[in-house]
Amino acid sequence: MTTVGFIGSGNIGITVARLAIDAGHQVVLSNSRGPEPLADTAAELGPRASAATSGEAAAAGDIVVVAVPVKSFPNLPAAPLAGKTVIDTCNYGAERDGHIPELDSKSLTSSELLLRYIPDAMLVKAFNNIFFKHLLSLARPAGAADRSFLPIAGDSARAKAAVTEFIESIGYSVADTGRLADSWRQATGTPVWGTPYGPYSNEKGQPVGEYAIRAALATAAR
Ligand SMILES: NC(=O)c1ccc[n+]([C@@H]2O[C@H](COP(=O)([O-])OP(=O)(O)OC[C@H]3O[C@@H](n4cnc5c(N)ncnc54)[C@H](OP(=O)(O)O)[C@@H]3O)[C@@H](O)[C@H]2O)c1
Numbered sequence: 106m107t108t109v110g111f112i113g114s115g116n117i118g119i120t121v122a123r124l125a126i127d128a129g130h131q132v133v134l135s136n137s138r139g140p141e142p143l144a145d146t147a148a149e150l151g152p153r154a155s156a157a158t159s160g161e162a163a164a165a166g167d168i169v170v171v172a173v174p175v176k177s178f179p180n181l182p183a184a185p186l187a188g189k190t191v192i193d194t195c196n197y198g199a200e201r202d203g204h205i206p207e208l209d210s211k212s213l214t215s216s217e218l219l220l221r222y223i224p225d226a227m228l229v230k231a232f233n234n235i236f237f238k239h240l241l242s243l244a245r246p247a248g249a250a251d252r253s254f255l256p257i258a259g260d261s262a263r264a265k266a267a268v269t270e271f272i273e274s275i276g277y278s279v280a281d282t283g284r285l286a287d288s289w290r291q292a293t294g295t296p297v298w299g300t301p302y303g304p305y306s307n308e309k310g311q312p313v314g315e316y317a318i319r320a321a322l323a324t325a326a327r
Pocket residue numbers: 112113114115116117118135136137138139159172173174175177180181194195196197232233234235236237238
């Protein structure tokens with residue numbers, strides 16, 4: 106059993122939290138406004154869920170999921186994330202986040218930008234390439250023929266191993282695609298981003314195996 110802290114408890118954060126609870130993990134939710142607005146959600150998720158401040162969620166997690174808009178990166182709690190395995194689900198979009206020159210020019214990945222704000226975290230990019238409704242509906246037990254793959258990228262082998270174990274526990278297999286600097290291959294608008302799992306209009310999505318994920322990653326252009 107792992108305790109998973111969530112910084113950001115919106116569409117993708119709550120979906121990962123639901124899958125984590127179903128797999129027997131503990132979750133600590135947080136947002137930008139304090140625990141009170143999350144009380145009902147935590148109660149609905151049951152006794153393994155609680156709501157806290159983002160600093161408390163960061164401190165509590167064996168793994169911490171950061172699921173916020175990129176424009177919120179400067180406001181994240183760096184100190185309690187030091188030394189933690191952190192999953193970065195985030196995607197950059199100038200229309201929501203404002204223009205960030207290094208991301209517009211693609212000289213930096215959004216995960217490398219995040220690392221500037223939480224420099225002592227062990228960051229792993231994951232879950233950013235799948236629509237939250239597909240993530241919920243495509244989870245399958247280990248060994249299922251139609252289990253889907255998710256790409257991950259990161260610089261710490263230890264953190265990637267912990268994230269792989271977590272992702273495998275909540276219904277997916279993992280395709281390790283390299284370092285954080287390589288994570289542009291799974292960034293907003295790339296072939297592996299959203300499309301393989303089917304259109305958003307089909308909320309069930311379609312299972313995607315390792316070959317299709319690796320083929321999509323291979324055709325990405327920067
Ligand atoms: N939606 C998807 O299907 C999907 C899939 C993959 C990846 N993503 C990416 O994942 C990230 C989150 O997406 P989402 O759809 O879940 O967004 P969302 O539904 O808008 O939720 C964003 C969450 O972040 C919280 N937040 C914002 N600033 C914060 C801060 N400084 N500290 C703590 N929490 C903060 C918000 O809290 P408040 O409500 O209190 O502001 C909210 O709980 C984005 O970067 C997105 O591109 C989304």
